[in-house]
Amino acid sequence: MAHEHHESFISKYIFSQDHKMIARQYLITGIFMGFVGGFLSIFFRLQLGWDGIDFTWLNGLFGNYLSSNFNEATGDVSYVLAPDKYLALVTMHGTILVFFVLTAGLSGTFSNLLIPLQIGARDMASPFLNMLSYWFFFLSTVIMLVSLFIETGPASAGWTIYPPLSALPKAIPGSGLGMTLWLASMAIFIASSLMGALNYISTVLNMRTKGLSMKKLPLTIWAFFLTAILGTLSFPVLFSAALLLIFDRSFGTSFYLDGIYLADGGVLDKTGGSPILFQHLFWFLGHPEVYIILMPALGITSEVISTNARKPIFGYKAMVISLLGISVLSFIVWGHHMFVTGMNPFLGSIFMIVTLIIAVPSAIKTFNYLATLWKGNIHFTNGMMFAIGLVSLFISGGLTGIWLGNAAIDIPLHNTYFVVAHFHIVMGASAIFGMFSGVYHWFPKMFGRMMDKKLGYIHFWLTFISVYLVFFPMHFIGLAGVPRRYYAFTNFDFADDFLDLNKFITYAAILGFAAQFVFLYNFIKSAISGEKAVKNPWRANTLEWSTEVNPGHGNWVGAIPSVYRGPHEYSKPGVDRDFLPQWISEEDLNQAVDYDSEDHDPIKRDVPSTTQNEESVTE
Amino acid sequence: MQSATVKNNTNFKIPAKQFTVWVFMVSVVMLFAGLTSAYIVRKAEGNWMTITMPSQFQASLVVVLLSTVTMGFAQYFAKLQKRGIVQILTALTLVGGLAFTALQLLGWEYLTQNGIYLVGNASAGFLYVISGLHLLHLLGGIVVLLVVMVQLFDKNFNNSKLNSAAIYWHFVGILWLYLYLFLQNV
Ligand code: HEM
Ligand SMILES: [Cu+2]
Numbered sequence: 054m055a056h057e058h059h060e061s062f063i064s065k066y067i068f069s070q071d072h073k074m075i076a077r078q079y080l081i082t083g084i085f086m087g088f089v090g091g092f093l094s095i096f097f098r099l100q101l102g103w104d105g106i107d108f109t110w111l112n113g114l115f116g117n118y119l120s121s122n123f124n125e126a127t128g129d130v131s132y133v134l135a136p137d138k139y140l141a142l143v144t145m146h147g148t149i150l151v152f153f154v155l156t157a158g159l160s161g162t163f164s165n166l167l168i169p170l171q172i173g174a175r176d177m178a179s180p181f182l183n184m185l186s187y188w189f190f191f192l193s194t195v196i197m198l199v200s201l202f203i204e205t206g207p208a209s210a211g212w213t214i215y216p217p218l219s220a221l222p223k224a225i226p227g228s229g230l231g232m233t234l235w236l237a238s239m240a241i242f243i244a245s246s247l248m249g250a251l252n253y254i255s256t257v258l259n260m261r262t263k264g265l266s267m268k269k270l271p272l273t274i275w276a277f278f279l280t281a282i283l284g285t286l287s288f289p290v291l292f293s294a295a296l297l298l299i300f301d302r303s304f305g306t307s308f309y310l311d312g313i314y315l316a317d318g319g320v321l322d323k324t325g326g327s328p329i330l331f332q333h334l335f336w337f338l339g340h341p342e343v344y345i346i347l348m349p350a351l352g353i354t355s356e357v358i359s360t361n362a363r364k365p366i367f368g369y370k371a372m373v374i375s376l377l378g379i380s381v382l383s384f385i386v387w388g389h390h391m392f393v394t395g396m397n398p399f400l401g402s403i404f405m406i407v408t409l410i411i412a413v414p415s416a417i418k419t420f421n422y423l424a425t426l427w428k429g430n431i432h433f434t435n436g437m438m439f440a441i442g443l444v445s446l447f448i449s450g451g452l453t454g455i456w457l458g459n460a461a462i463d464i465p466l467h468n469t470y471f472v473v474a475h476f477h478i479v480m481g482a483s484a485i486f487g488m489f490s491g492v493y494h495w496f497p498k499m500f501g502r503m504m505d506k507k508l509g510y511i512h513f514w515l516t517f518i519s520v521y522l523v524f525f526p527m528h529f530i531g532l533a534g535v536p537r538r539y540y541a542f543t544n545f546d547f548a549d550d551f552l553d554l555n556k557f558i559t560y561a562a563i564l565g566f567a568a569q570f571v572f573l574y575n576f577i578k579s580a581i582s583g584e585k586a587v588k589n590p591w592r593a594n595t596l597e598w599s600t601e602v603n604p605g606h607g608n609w610v611g612a613i614p615s616v617y618r619g620p621h622e623y624s625k626p627g628v629d630r631d632f633l634p635q636w637i638s639e640e641d642l643n644q645a646v647d648y649d650s651e652d653h654d655p656i657k658r659d660v661p662s663t664t665q666n667e668e669s670v671t672e
Numbered sequence: 673m674q675s676a677t678v679k680n681n682t683n684f685k686i687p688a689k690q691f692t693v694w695v696f697m698v699s700v701v702m703l704f705a706g707l708t709s710a711y712i713v714r715k716a717e718g719n720w721m722t723i724t725m726p727s728q729f730q731a732s733l734v735v736v737l738l739s740t741v742t743m744g745f746a747q748y749f750a751k752l753q754k755r756g757i758v759q760i761l762t763a764l765t766l767v768g769g770l771a772f773t774a775l776q777l778l779g780w781e782y783l784t785q786n787g788i789y790l791v792g793n794a795s796a797g798f799l800y801v802i803s804g805l806h807l808l809h810l811l812g813g814i815v816v817l818l819v820v821m822v823q824l825f826d827k828n829f830n831n832s833k834l835n836s837a838a839i840y841w842h843f844v845g846i847l848w849l850y851l852y853l854f855l856q857n858v
Contacts (some may be wrong), residue, residue, distance in 0.1 A: 178688035251695045259688040289699045293706035297801065304790060306797040308714070325719035325794055330710055337706070 068188075070180035071606045075187050076166035077499055080492070082194060083158020084576070087485075089198070090149035091566050097142045100134045102559035104541040108132045117204060118142075139540040140209040141227045145201060147212030148235070152242060153197065155346040155484045157190050160246075160284075163349055163491050164253050164277040166499065170597035171271050173262025173614060175607045178255040182248050189245035193238040200234035208235035211538065213335055216309040216328045220301045221321070232302070236295055243288045243295075250281035250288075257281075262596070264616035269635070271595050271620040272366060275373050276352025279380045280345050286384070287341040294334035301326070329394050336387035343480050344383045348376060350487020351418060351447075354440040356620070357494050358422055360593045361437035362429030363631055365621035367421045375414035382411045392460045393467050401460045408458040415451050419444065430624065430631075434591065435509030436494030442517050443486040449521075450479025453528065468538075471531025474524045482520045489516075489572070496579065497586030501603040504583060508575040512568055519565030523558050530554065592632050595620050599636045690836045697843050700809060704802070704847065708854055711798045715858070721793040725856050728779035729803070732772045733852050736810075739768025740845035743838045750831045758834070759824050762817060765841065769814045772848075776807050799855060806851055810844045817841065 069075060096115075099106050108119050109132045118141070119132035134142075165183065169176050177183045200207040209227025210218035214235065222229045257270075257278045270278075297308040307323035309331045315321055359366040366372060388396065388404030396404075422444045431437070453475040457463045466472060489512075496504045530551050535542065542548035542555070589598040599614050614636035622633040633642065686694070714720075746761035780800070790800045816837045823829055 179692060182692070247696075247699055251692045251699075254695050255688045255691040259686070259691060285695055285699045286702050289703035290706035293703050293710065296805070297707075297710065297797075300790075300797065300801060306791055306801075307794055308710075308797060325717070327714060327717055330714055330717075333713060334706055334710055 068184060070176070070184045072165045072169050072176050072180065072183060073499070073604065073608075075183055076162050078187050079158060079161030079165060079190070080499070082191065083154050083162060083488075084573070086149050086153040086158065086194060088569065088573070090146050090154060091569060093142045093146040093149070095563060095566050097134070097139055097146070098559040098562045100139060100540070101542070102556040104543045105133045108134060117202070117206065134540075136540040137209060137226050138206055140211075140225070140538065141206040141231065143538055144209050144211050144214075144227070145197075145207050148197065148208070150481060151212055151342070151346065152239070153194060155481070155488070156342070157242070157246065157249075159346065159484060159488045159491075160277065160280055160349050161187070161190065161249060162488075163273070163353060163495070164249065164281070166495060167271075167273050167597060168253055168256050168277060169260075170498070170600065170604075170608060171274055171595050172257060172260060172265055173596050173609075173616065174256060174260040175609070175613070177252045178259060179252055183252050186245045186248035186252070189241050189248065193242040193245060196234055196238035196241070200231050200238070203230055203234070205229050205231055207231040213332075213339065214298075215335075216298065216301070216326075216331050217313060220298055220309045220328075220331075222302055236299055236302075239295060240292065243292050246284050246288055250284040253277055253281035254285065262613050262616055265635075269616060269619045271352075272355035272369070272372055272376075273349075273352040273595075275376055276348045276355075279376050280348045283341045283345050283348075283380055283383065287338040287345070290334055291338035291342075294331055294338070297334075298331065329391070332391050332394060333387070336390045337384070339390065340387040341380075341383045343476070344379055346480055346484045347487075348379070350443060350484040350490075351376070353487045353491040353494070354422065354443050356593075356595065357436045357440040357490050358425050358444075359621045359623065360494075360591050361432040361434055361440075362426050363432070363623045364425055364429045365619075365623055367424035367427075368417070369619065369621060371417055372421055375417045378414040379411060382407060382414070386411060389458055389460075389463070392463045398460075405458060405460045409455065412451065412455055412458070415447075415454075419448055419451070432591075434493065435504065435506060435513060436490045436591075438510070438513045439486045439490035439493065442513065443483050443490065445517075446478050446483040446486060446520065449525075450475055450477075450483060454479060465534070466531060468536055469531035470527040470535050470537055473537050474527035474531060477524045477527075478520070482524070486516075489513075492576070494591065495597075496576075497590050497602070498597055500580045500583070501586050502579050502583035503586050503590065504579040505575050508571055512571045512575065515568035515571070516565060519561045519568065522561035523565060526554050526558055589634075594622060594632055594634045596636055599634065687832055690832060690839070693836045693839055697840065700843075700847070703805070704851065707798070707802055707805070708851075708858075711802070711854075712858065714794055714798070719793070721795045723783075723788060723795055723799055725852065726779045726782040728775045728782055729852060732775035732779065733848060735768055735775060736772045736845045736848050739765045739772070740842045742768065743841045747831075747835060747838050750834050755824065755829075759821070762821055762824065762834075766814065766817050766821065769810060769817065769841075772810060773807065773814075776803060779803070802851055802855065806844070806848055809847070813837075813841050813844050 064070075066074065069078075096111075096118075099108075108115070109130075112119055112132050118134060118138040120135045122131050122133060123129075124131070165177075168174070197207075205226040207227055208214065208219070208231045209225055210216075210232065214232070218224050218228055219232055222232070257274060261270075297306070300306040301309050307326035309328050310321060310323040310326040311328075312324055313321050355366050355372060386404060386408045388400065389408040392401055392404075426441070453471065457466060457472065457475055493504055493509055496502070531537075533547065533551070535548050535551060542551065586602050588600075588602055591598075596614060596616065600608055601610065615638075616635045617638050618633060618635055620635055624631050625633060742761050742764045746758050746765065749757040749761065780803075783796075783799070788796045788799075790797055820834055820837045823833060
């Protein structure tokens with residue numbers, strides 16, 4: 054039951070077991086990490102735009118990244134980014150964005166917030182495990198951040214940490230302590246996401262309220278549920294890859310290392326290890342991981358688009374089946390990241406075929422988004438803008454996936470900026486847009502206040518435009534054969550043509566990063582003093598809007614509402630109101646409800662008096 | 673009064689926490705699936721030393737399987753509310769777990785005495801990593817059993833805890849059966 058039990062500051066805000074508080078903790082940590090990761094990218098974009106640019110202004114903060122050059126003639130000292138630290142920055146940028154922002158920040162926030170609220174549960178199956186999951190995540194965040202400041206620099210082998218750079222502690226400076234910290238942090242991270250996923254799965258299966266069959270689940274929940282399953286199946290494999298790596302690094306085994314020649318002239322004392330083995334294990338996680346990132350964003354988009362187009366989502370069943378299809382397929386396509394590892398061409402063509410088949414469910418989803426928008430009564434809320442933005446980005450980035458999925462096209466494009474463009478648009482930007490969409494849409498549920506709409510528009514347009522300005526030109530750079538992860542392009546004639554374009558991209562990236570401060574300002578200001586929210590500001594159908602504006606621990610005062618229909622009954626023909634919430638029974642509907650009243654609170658009687666659902670009470 | 677449109681929800685019969693144990697086991701399966709498929713891929717690349725499994729590992733297999741039997745009987749008598757027998761059987765299971773641990777350590781000792789070290793050919797590395805990681809999971813099971821042993825003295829003990837622990841115990845037993853057959857034959 055909702056209750057007035059006494060909670061101390063610590064149990065309410067720090068070691069909270071309330072899923073809504075944990076969601077906020079995830080969100081705030083995620084946003085913080087987003088700014089860190091974004092800042093690192095500005096740092097290395099400046100280097101790419103202006104090779105050898107002077108970073109004296111950053112010397113205090115980032116001393117160990119900058120090597121000082123003393124000019125004998127003029128007596129000037131300049132601080133430039135050291136090449137190995139360039140690699141460190143890209144590695145940490147990728148790691149932070151992929152795992153800390155878009156995996157934990159996105160899933161952690163919205164699975165935690167919405168699973169209990171949208172399925173009608175008082176909390177997760179195991180609130181304690183849930184709390185533990187956040188604090189493991191927090192610990193891994195701290196370790197990863199600490200590694201930014203150590204003398205030899207953080208891990209520098211790319212977010213994919215391929216051996217030998219990751220397996221040989223003396224390979225490059227970042228291969229030493231930095232890599233060890235990376236592995237420690239990620240091991241804790243994996244434990245955290247497993248704990249989260251265990252909870253999400255058993256909560257969705259076990260704790261749905263009366264009447265809420267799987268066929269009536271909002272698409273957000275379907276997406277979070279399948280994401281959790283992907284995580285449970287794929288993160289352990291990354292763990293096994295990392296475990297073997299740790300043995301190679303620290304105990305002298307040769308899983309990934311062979312007797313390779315060393316820079317100092319010697320031969321490494323290892324036999325028979327295979328770095329390709331690591332790639333197989335890594336991408337067996339890595340490809341599902343990209344869908345772990347994307348699917349929650351797709352789920353959020355589905356709900357936001359349906360609500361704000363005032364139409365049922367087009368093809369609910371097809372949406373669920375596509376998510377299922379994507380989930381299954383994502384486990385058998387990892388080889389498309391390895392076309393150039395000398396794999397048997399026959400195997401390559403199998404990976405190619407299954408990869409291209411993923412385009413089918415992806416296209417179905419895109420089509421359904423567009424069909425839902427078609428002739429809808431579209432409300433351009435901030436959440437809706439970002440959701441539509443996701444659809445745009447998903448199309449642009451998905452198309453280049455079809456190029457790369459063809460082995461013959463991928464072989465010249467592999468490891469070029471074309472791939473960078475592809476995955477930043479289809480995964481990075483799309484998922485970030487999904488996350489923003491969710492934040493704007495559920496902000497009233499999280500903080501009881503509304504975000505500023507005008508600032509939201511400014512944030513949207515600046516972000517949307519700069520994303521395209523940054524990543525679209527990269528396709529051309531990549532087609533010309535410019536490789537990714539290079540410190541500078543000033544030494545190669547063929548890349549000279551792109552020096553100006555690189556400057557342009559850097560300007561656009563700075564614009565995009567600056568735009569995020571508009572969001573930050575809006576977020577903080579609205580949380581403190583935004584317009585007070587009403588119970589159901591978007592006139593949505595799903596259960597979370599049946600609670601109080603600021604639901605207490607336990608979510609519903611009184612009985613948990615039952616569910617009477619699917620989540621998308623907007624503008625139903627023959628019904629005189631434009632939405633039919635899941636929690637209102639037919640009888641109650643027939644009584645006139647004044648949903649244009651002063652306080653814009655459309656639903657007067659939120660807890661149906663007719664139902665009892667005591668067996669779902671968990672406390 | 674109940675509205676006609678409200679159906680009972682289709683929720684599982686398994687308690688949520690026990691279900692969490694099942695999902696956890698799935699993730700452990702994936703962990704070992706990762707390692708054993710790495711083993712296969714690595715072996716296919718040649719430079720591979722074939723190692724015969726030490727007899728201690730066979731003995732430990734028998735012991736761990738016997739302990740899952742005692743565990744199963746403990747569950748059976750728990751259903752019949754025979755608390756005393758349950759305690760004895762759980763204790764026996766625990767002893768089985770400890771014997772398994774000892775046998776694994778002896779097996780490692782035998783291997784090293786015969787010149788098979790963690791460092792060296794990757795096949796030995798896999799043998800140690802896989803059996804070691806399995807042992808860690810079994811040790812986790814021992815801790816859980818100890819907790820259950822203590823809780824068995826509590827008057828209001830409810831069987832679902834014992835069952836969750838038992839499910840996990842059966843799982844680590846069968847996991848070693850799989851790993852043993854895999855390491856022996858693949
Ligand atoms: C139509 C669907 C898609 C196809 C056919 C496809 C295909 C590919 C291929 C073949 C590559 C490897 C390129 C290379 O390294 O040479 C690749 C890279 C990548 N894709 Fe996709 N992709 C698709 C959709 C997606 C989606 C939806 C996401 C994320 C949500 C995604 C994320 C990535 C990432 C992160 C990489 C690069 C990883 C790295 O090397 O660092 N892709 N894609
Ligand atoms: Cu992939």
